[in-house]
Structure formats: C-alpha cells, structure tokens
Amino acid sequence: MSGKPKTLVMGASGLIGRPVAQALADAGLPVRAGYRSRPVDIAGADPVMIDARTGAGLREAVEGMDQLFLLIGDIPDQTEAELRVVDAARTAGVAHIVKLSTWGADTEAFSIARVHRPVERAIEQSGMSWTLLRPNCFMQNFYTYYRDMIAYTGTVRLPCDDAIVSFIDARDIAAVAARVLVDTSLRGRAYDLSGPEGLTYDQAAALLVTPHGLPVRYVNITDEECRAEMIAAGLTPAYAEDIIGLCRYYRTGAASGVTSAVEDIIGRPAVSFSRFAADHATTWQ
CATH class of the missing domain: 3.40.50.720 (NAD(P)-binding Rossmann-like Domain)
Known part of the structure; x- marks a missing residue:
C-alpha cells in the first residue's frame, strides 16, 4: 500500500x-x-x-x-x-x-x-x-431498538436480571474504526471495546428520559415473556431467540468487563453512559 x-x-x-x-x-x-x-x-x-x-x-x-x-x-x-x-x-x-x-x-x-x-x-x-x-452493547440501542417501547410504556423490558454490561457509545466505535484504518501499528489484533464502566440495565435505563421527561424504568421479565412480547410486536421467532440468547450471555457476567482499548486507540476516555444520556436528552424533540 x-x-x-x-x-x-x-x-x-x-x-x-x-x-x-x-x-x-x-x-x-x-x-x-x-x-x-x-x-x-x-x-x-x-x-x-x-x-x-x-x-x-x-x-x-x-x-x-x-x-x-x-x-x-x-x-x-x-x-x-x-x-x-x-x-x-x-x-x-x-x-x-x-x-x-x-x-x-x-x-x-x-x-x-x-x-x-x-x-x-x-x-x-x-x-x-x-x-x-x-x-460491547451499544448505548444507542436504547434509542433505536427500544425506542417505541420507551415512547409508549416508559420502560425497557428484557430478561437480563441484574447483569452488568459495559455499554459503549457507537460514536466511540466509529472513532476507533477510523483510527485503526490509518494507523498500521494497530493491525493484527482483536480489540474488545467497552465503555468506561459497567452498569445494570436498571442503572442505565434510569439515566434516560421518556418523551415526557420522566426517567425510563427497566422491567425484568422472563425469557418466555420476552419471546412472546417480541413475536407479538412483529419480530421473527429467530430474532427473538437471538436477543434471548444474548441476554442469557449477559446473565453469566461475561459482558461486564471494562477495557482501556478506546482510550488506548483514540487518546481520550470512552464516553460514559451519563454523558450519552445527556447528549440524547432531546432525542424525542
């Protein structure tokens, strides 16, 4: 090249x-x-x-x-x-x-x-x-995949129990990708990308707001309830199983780790969930 x-x-x-x-x-x-x-x-x-x-x-x-x-x-x-x-x-x-x-x-x-x-x-x-x-799981999922759920019910309903996830802002993923495409020293490796902290879904949801300005609530449900609700919402059974499987993985604690990869690559700390929430507080307007 x-x-x-x-x-x-x-x-x-x-x-x-x-x-x-x-x-x-x-x-x-x-x-x-x-x-x-x-x-x-x-x-x-x-x-x-x-x-x-x-x-x-x-x-x-x-x-x-x-x-x-x-x-x-x-x-x-x-x-x-x-x-x-x-x-x-x-x-x-x-x-x-x-x-x-x-x-x-x-x-x-x-x-x-x-x-x-x-x-x-x-x-x-x-x-x-x-x-x-x-x-790891995108912070933006709350305002993309769960947007209608939040808008109509003020809740996020998933079978994650009290699993801790080190959510990452998609903006950080893009910044990392752009950097590794120009820095040849970063080749030949796999990078686990996380946010700066681990949060439960309950903690993360509480930092967000509904269209009415109220805190979003996390509601823990069973795998069976999740499957039924997703299919009733028009999603395919296969997609529902993918999400349930991901939540089961989270429940093992495997998504709780925090890495320094974002900061190591782009030279600044990863965006926190609270910063993400503040940046998206007007998302409903």
Missing part, C-alpha cells in the same frame, strides 16, 4: 459507517461509501451501492481498494454475506480489512457471536492484514 490508502467503507448510511467514512474523507483520504438501500451523500466520498446478500455491486466496489471496513447490519444469512465480501476483497487484492464484530465473538457462546466468528476466522486465514473490533 503506497500513498494515501483507498478505503471502501461499508454500511456508510448507518450509525457507525457514516462517521467512519466522513472522518477518512475529512482527512483527505480517498473513500468509497458503500450502502445497500439508503443512498449516502458524504462530502469527499464516492457513494457506491453494494448488496452483499446477492453480490450485486460488490466486485466493482472493492476493485482498486487498498483497505475495507466491513460492516453489515443484521440480515438473514449475514455470515454468508460477509464471507462473500471477504472473498471478493481477497480476489481484488485488498491489503487490509477492519471488521466490525461483536463482544465475545471468540467464545461463540451465543448466536450473534456464532454469526461473526466464522468471518473473523476467514479474515485471519485470508492472507490479508486485519484488525477485529469487538464492541
């Missing part, structure tokens, strides 16, 4: 991919901003449509790229889609991949980890250089 590395950022219409693409473009690096269904307009980046499920646009997107930020949202057959991207990147001569994975992927102890770990292995064995990012 010589000169300014050319980077394909996948998921560039989303919460993490967009700021990664923007940060690289702002630094004067050539960037292709990959999207599937929501076209992107990022200053200094060239938009490119990619459907990793079918491979449409993939060969053209990776052609001539030096490195790739691999991010694919929750889709059916996600593992196969990501493996398709890895193979296309290797064939095109991409030199380096940064993959957004998940906390605990190396354990394969729950279904979401089992989605990511085969892709990690393929990358490790590909002959390309690599960096794996394994973030």
